[in-house]
Amino acid sequence: MNEAFKGEVPNDFQGKVGWSSPSNIALVKYWGKRGKQLPQNPSISFTLSECRSETFIGFEKADRFGFQFFFEGQENPAFGAKIEQFMLDNQAFFPFINQLNLKVESRNTFPHSSGIASSASSMSAFVMGLLEIESQLVGKEIELRKASCFSRLASGSAARSVYSKMALWGATDCYKGSSDEYAVPLENNIHPVFKTYHDSILIVSGEKKSVSSRAGHGLMEGNPYAPARYAQANENIKNLLIALKSGNLDTFINITESEALQLHALMMCSNPSFILMKPNTLRIIEEVRNFRNETQIPLCFTLDAGPNVHLLYPESEAEKVESFIKNTLSTYCADNKWIADCVGNGPKKLL
Numbered sequence: 001m002n003e004a005f006k007g008e009v010p011n012d013f014q015g016k017v018g019w020s021s022p023s024n025i026a027l028v029k030y031w032g033k034r035g036k037q038l039p040q041n042p043s044i045s046f047t048l049s050e051c052r053s054e055t056f057i058g059f060e061k062a063d064r065f066g067f068q069f070f071f072e073g074q075e076n077p078a079f080g081a082k083i084e085q086f087m088l089d090n091q092a093f094f095p096f097i098n099q100l101n102l103k104v105e106s107r108n109t110f111p112h113s114s115g116i117a118s119s120a121s122s123m124s125a126f127v128m129g130l131l132e133i134e135s136q137l138v139g140k141e142i143e144l145r146k147a148s149c150f151s152r153l154a155s156g157s158a159a160r161s162v163y164s165k166m167a168l169w170g171a172t173d174c175y176k177g178s179s180d181e182y183a184v185p186l187e188n189n190i191h192p193v194f195k196t197y198h199d200s201i202l203i204v205s206g207e208k209k210s211v212s213s214r215a216g217h218g219l220m221e222g223n224p225y226a227p228a229r230y231a232q233a234n235e236n237i238k239n240l241l242i243a244l245k246s247g248n249l250d251t252f253i254n255i256t257e258s259e260a261l262q263l264h265a266l267m268m269c270s271n272p273s274f275i276l277m278k279p280n281t282l283r284i285i286e287e288v289r290n291f292r293n294e295t296q297i298p299l300c301f302t303l304d305a306g307p308n309v310h311l312l313y314p315e316s317e318a319e320k321v322e323s324f325i326k327n328t329l330s331t332y333c334a335d336n337k338w339i340a341d342c343v344g345n346g347p348k349k350l351l
């Protein structure tokens with residue numbers, strides 16, 4: 001990776017950068033960490049297209065680090081404090097911030113109360129902006145591997161958002177070049193069917209989660225099932241990589257649904273235990289499995305750390321699945337709300 005810029009920032013250095021970066025949905029889940037934001041097991045995700053954060057960073061030369069954060073037009077000290085802390089903790093990686101005043105303005109393209117985790121999109125968009133400022137100082141292109149590594153330091157799953165289509169984060173013997181420090185792109189090793197996969201996100205509840213991801217990761221320490229989980233995740237990575245390459249949808253469905261249920265089972269086995277699914281989460285799962293059995297359409301579900309259900313299906317089945325969502329599944333959603341998303345192309349430069 002390129003060295004950080006450690007020189008003197010020119011006195012007339014100022015401007016504004018803007019990046020949009022997507023959220024991602026994990027198929028094999030990252031749940032449990034160690035050290036400095038390192039995963040206990042590798043994970044694989046689809047990069048989304050529509051659910052994104054758009055972040056602008058205004059910058060000017062200053063005597064010391066200055067920072068202001070606005071979310072959707074309003075100053076937001078709580079969220080700003082998180083980003084500021086991330087920068088202070090990691091200033092060895094971007095020492096030039098100590099000579100800059102930054103004004104950050106961010107917004108999400110998905111609705112505020114949709115219960116969609118925004119840390120992957122917002123942190124990766126912010127890191128892309130920060131690296132863009134550095135690239136103006138050094139005159140070199142942004143390295144996606146470096147963007148992935150720094151995004152990981154801000155929010156683990158954000159490491160996977162910087163690549164188009166699919167990403168793998170975490171070291172595994174099954175994939176050359178994989179690392180715990182950063183994610184790697186999978187785009188060139190997947191069957192075309194996955195490059196246009198759909199993800200319809202059914203909003204069962206838009207309420208704030210009762211237990212944060214950070215606390216959930218922490219509870220994996222001491223969870224009696226943790227060693228078995230990490231072994232199983234490695235096995236699932238191995239088999240999913242094979243299925244992704246060949247386009248084997250039966251294996252894809254089997255692993256994806258099992259991973260979602262394992263994630264929530266781990267929460268139920270933590271001490272203290274917690275449950276993030278809602279009754280309608282289970283109703284939707286039951287409907288999806290019945291629909292798949294009756295129609296043979298390869299529709300499956302996954303879950304994030306929350307009650308909302310992500311429905312995954314090939315582009316060729318979109319019409320039938322979307323009418324099933326409208327006619328049946330949306331009745332289980334808060335205000336009948338769902339978001340039509342699909343696999344996308346990673347971060348985009350806005351300015």
Ligand code: PMV
Pocket residue numbers: 025026028029030031043117119155156157158213214217263304305
């Ligand atoms: O990146 P974090 O710390 O918010 O953790 C994300 C955890 C899951 O979303 C549940 C799984 C994953 O791999 O994205």
